[in-house]
Amino acid sequence: MRQYFGRKLLVYGLTFFVAVTINWMVPRFMPGDPVSSMVARAGVSNPGAVETMRTYYTNLFGFDQPLWKQYANFWAALFQGDFGISIWVFPTPVSEVIMGAVPYTLGLMIPSVLLSWVVGNWAGAFAARRRLLDNTVLPVGYVLTAMPYMWLAVLLAWGLGVVAGVFPVAGGYSFSLQPSLSVEFVADLLHHWVLPFLSLFLVALGGWAIGMRNMIIYELESDYSNYLSALGAPQRLIRRYAFRNAVLPQITGLALQLGVLVAGALVTEIVFSYPGLGSLILKAIQNQDFFLLQGTFMFIVLGVLIANFIIDIVYVVVDPRTRAGMAGAQA
């Protein structure tokens, strides 16, 4: 057991190292020069002042140092929890910008991913081998999965937001409010949360339901189900076993979903102008904000790794076959 997790941790550590290195490299190899754009933004025309500003910013961000030194500094800063200073909202530290966006993204993604998983699995399992339900759940599921996400999101925003006017179509909260812990603000927050949540929830739902339905049918046709039926075991017991076994591949699927959790909301956040990490990535790219981009990606990498590690542990708990594999050489 310890050996298994030791090896896993080593792999995760390596992945982290490589991912962070790539994170560091990608913005730096993007075309364009952030310092020039910052200077240009200041709108100074005096050549002497431009030169001073350029030197100041270059120094501040450490761009005057050789690349390898920048890389080393980056790691050193990282371990102190320092992600650098944002270029886009200069001079706010990147960590602060990210921390402002993270609650929105997590608050949107975690409920939608988990709820769609739970509801989808439940609906799929319930529909399998029940003709009437199967004939409704399956087509609805296909329509939902096949629908382009942006289209569904726009449709929801237009239908429920513009036409019906039930929900606001943009922003994390009303512009007239200041973030606070008041009842009014929280209600407003939830009100703005419904549409993006619903769009993410619906789009993922169909896929889970279809997957689960197929898995359940496969399990109900398996030998152990047949054997239990031959011994007269009630459908309830057989279905319970089938569900337990069919949910295993779905857990793997969930792990993959959790992986894209942090970044996955990008399109949603853009459609609904939701102030989460997705919008931040877009802003960072548009403004050539190396540090912000780096920081967000770092956050995503950490999210993927942690989610996968949790699923690894869950898997060991729920599937005895992985435990047997651990004792042998092939973990």
Next chain:
Amino acid sequence: MSLRVSELRVYYRTLKGDVKALDDVSFTMRDGEILGLAGESGCGKTTLGKSLIRMDGRMRHMGGTVELDGRELPIGDDRRMNEFRFHEVSLIPQYSMSAMNPTRKIGKMVGELLGSRGVALDRAELESRLDLVELPRKVLDNYPIELSGGMKQRMVMVISTLLNPSLLIADEVTSALDVSTQKAVAKALIGFRDAGFVKSMIFVTHDLALTSHIADTIMVMYAGKLAEKAPAKVMVTAPRHPYTKLLINSLPEVGVRHADKKLSGIAGSPPSLLDPPAGCRFRARCPVAGDECGQEPPVVEVEPDHFVACWKA
């Protein structure tokens, strides 16, 4: 009489029509009898075994009755049949290797299975039966994957017979096993019968040689019909039906060098059961077929307990 099957007809529904997998089969079994059910693939032996416990979705009960210990089994009615399953009729399936839920500990699964049938698990009884088939008691705390193939087979045997069914159907239980394990399984089955765990047993197999060792009576089927049924010894030494004779002749014998004496098979293959020929179904492959074979031969008791369906027998 423990089991009485009369004029049983079970067809498979297909798009092309009914496949007459079991056509007018009648036989009886005594208490304590082990009936070896033999024949080549597609002769209806597995269909017969399944019919007696649980038909699959494509099978239709077209006629005939099955009586077990004086009560009629509602074999065509899946729901009413449930009451008899496991308690009265039980099954050791062809697929013992994968018959147990892979994600449940065996002991727990057995407990849940029994609980769902309204029986409390008698741990002591279960353990004594494990001892009988020489399985260590700790297998109950194992998952099925932790057992070898032979162990799984024995575990399934123990589970299937736990409620002392009147009739046990052992469907090709030895097919996937090596010879020494086959012998152990056969011995365990006889042991179960002798200990009174099962009253009577149908041993479905295509292995005539093995059947003759464990069965009291052998029944040979051909193309969905009974060809010959006789006490095991008689069947091996003095078969009357030409099909049985050819079947036994095509078994390799110990000590015979087949380089010198070619092992003979039976030319041709069984007829399609979608639209079987009129008359004797073996006619086309039979070396002694005559004109009368155009008529369907009745099953005749030529000697006590020796039934043959052949005009020439």
